Amino acid sequence: MSLVLTLVLALGLYVGVSVSQAGETIPTIKVTAKKFEFSPSEITLKKGAPVLLELISLDRTHGFSCPDLGVRADVLPGAPTTIRLEPQKAGRFVFRCDVFCGDGHEEMEGVIIVRDGQ
Ligand SMILES: [Cu+2]
Numbered sequence: 001m002s003l004v005l006t007l008v009l010a011l012g013l014y015v016g017v018s019v020s021q022a023g024e025t026i027p028t029i030k031v032t033a034k035k036f037e038f039s040p041s042e043i044t045l046k047k048g049a050p051v052l053l054e055l056i057s058l059d060r061t062h063g064f065s066c067p068d069l070g071v072r073a074d075v076l077p078g079a080p081t082t083i084r085l086e087p088q089k090a091g092r093f094v095f096r097c098d099v100f101c102g103d104g105h106e107e108m109e110g111v112i113i114v115r116d117g118q
Pocket of ligand 1: 062063097098099100101102105106108
């Protein structure tokens with residue numbers, strides 16, 4: 001991926017904020033799924049900083065599974081699924097579609113990069 005595209009994705013990542021019951025402001029990251037890709041396919045987070053992932057499908061039911069970070073959800077067309085994520089370890093963690101969706105299903109994946117908060 002080109003540097004420019006990476007930058008655009010990084011800047012475009014934080015598209016909104018939500019306020020939790022505790023009154024803290026949590027950034028919301030929208031992730032779309034379609035055969036056979038997630039967009040963005042690379043999500044950069046800060047260790048210890050909570051985010052909401054708003055998952056929506058553009059075609060059929062997919063899954064969003066990142067066992068290393070303890071998250072898993074169905075991704076449905078027309079109805080966003082929101083999951084809260086507060087990564088406690090830095091690293092690169094692959095997420096995958098875990099609902100069989102056709103010929104390209106096995107390659108339908110992305111990566112969450114968690115950076116140390118400093
Ligand atoms: Cu799939």
